[in-house]
Amino acid sequence: MLIPHRPTSYILVAILAVAALSTASQAQAPENDLGRENQRLLTQVRDLEATLKAALTRIAELEKSLASVNVIPGSSPGTTATPPPIGPSNLSPAGLTAAIRADFKVDLEASGLSELSESTTAEEQVRYTRWLKKWVAASNRQFRERVSWPVLIKGGIPISTNDMRVTFQPWDVKRSIELGKSFELTISTRAFNRATRTRVGVSDGGVARLDGVFIPEIRFNDERLEVGPFDNPPFLGSMAELTWRFDFQGLAPGMATVEKTPKAKPGTSP
Secondary structure, X not given: OOOOOHHHHHHHHHHHHHHHHHHHHHHHHHHHHHHHHHHHHHHHHHHHHHHHHHHHHHHHHHHHHHHHHOEOOOOOOOOEOOOOOOOOOOOOHHHHXXXXXXXXXXXXXXXXXXXXXXXXXXXXXHHHHHHHHHHHXXXXXXXXXXXXXXXXXXXXXXXXXXXXXXXXXXXXXXXOEXXXXXXXXXXXXXXXXXXXXXXXXXXXXXXXXXXXXXXEEEEEOOOOOOOOOXXXXXXEEOOEEEEEEEEEEEEEEOOOOOOOOOOOOOOOOO
């Protein structure tokens, strides 16, 4: 007896149709997920672009605001202030470091040598190194000096029961402008309180007198041939770095009024 094949064929066709529909559905699901992910990423990119645009706008506003604030006295708004050049003086760290830099230049020219470069010969490097080591030792002695600096006291942070870390801004009394960058010293809390105590009838604009000893620490560094990206420590010349420290001796209300000229080596100009 023969078994009819038509129903079996129908069943096979149905099974294949269901399998095809299932495969198509499974293929479509990843495509839908991918579309949703793309849409999410596009939305995120738009949000980031909007945030960046807002930040750039804010930066431009701040730069414009700073330009209108930092103006030269007597000039029209919008003229940016250019700090005046600081010449050799003993009224601030900037003045004394300027004196050291000027002395380095004068003495190097007088020696007949030049700073190191790619064309420097081995013999020239030896002569320069020998001269520089002697100059560093002599200058560290020469520019060590007792000083009285007019300063503004920018603030103080207690670091112990008896000491504070104080920020000082060197001040040009005659022109009423800053003299170089501010710096920090650790001083006694008693000295800080005495100098910042409210005084009646004063007219010095809050300027105090900082007394102590300026101690240069010019260093020989045979690996430092150029300024470098950060200039830290400050570069003086080939193989030379210019740092300093301060031996604190006193802080008192009032202005230091006498300006002295930095000491010069015998036979040279200050």
